[in-house]
């Protein structure tokens with residue numbers, strides 16, 4: 001990327017954002033009515049940006065804060081391919097996993113479900129499995 005383009009600043013009305021004691025945005029002294037925020041995400045994003053003055057916020061951080069339940073890591077295959085994980089290493093991991101489930105007294109039915117989920121990732125993790 002080159003140097004930042006200079007924006008025609010004077011045409012942009014400054015915003016005043018209130019974060020404490022209720023979220024409120026004013027544009028040239030006029031309060032933006034709550035119903036103008038038709039969706040929640042744009043205001044959530046603005047809150048994050050406004051609460052971090054002078055600090056660049058990484059895309060990953062924004063994603064993690066807006067969608068805390070959404071997986072933001074790398075794909076399974078891409079993460080493991082270069083490790084050349086063997087069948088024996090996979091079995092060792094499974095054995096530890098089962099011991100851990102036992103230790104925390106995870107009931108049999110849930111153990112089966114969890115092991116099935118982990119097994120379903122094997123093709124992306126162990127070298128030479130398709």
Ligand code: HEM
Nearest residue numbers: 072073074075076079080083085089090093117118121125
């Ligand atoms: C023998 C089994 C496994 C071994 C030895 C292993 C090892 C590793 C290692 C070393 C990395 C980091 C790679 C890197 O950054 O270069 C990694 C990444 C990852 N592993 Fe595994 N792994 C195993 C099984 C699993 C399983 C069963 C899951 C989930 C069901 C899993 C989920 C992940 C994820 C999501 C990442 C990537 C996170 C990211 O950087 O975005 N792994 N694994």
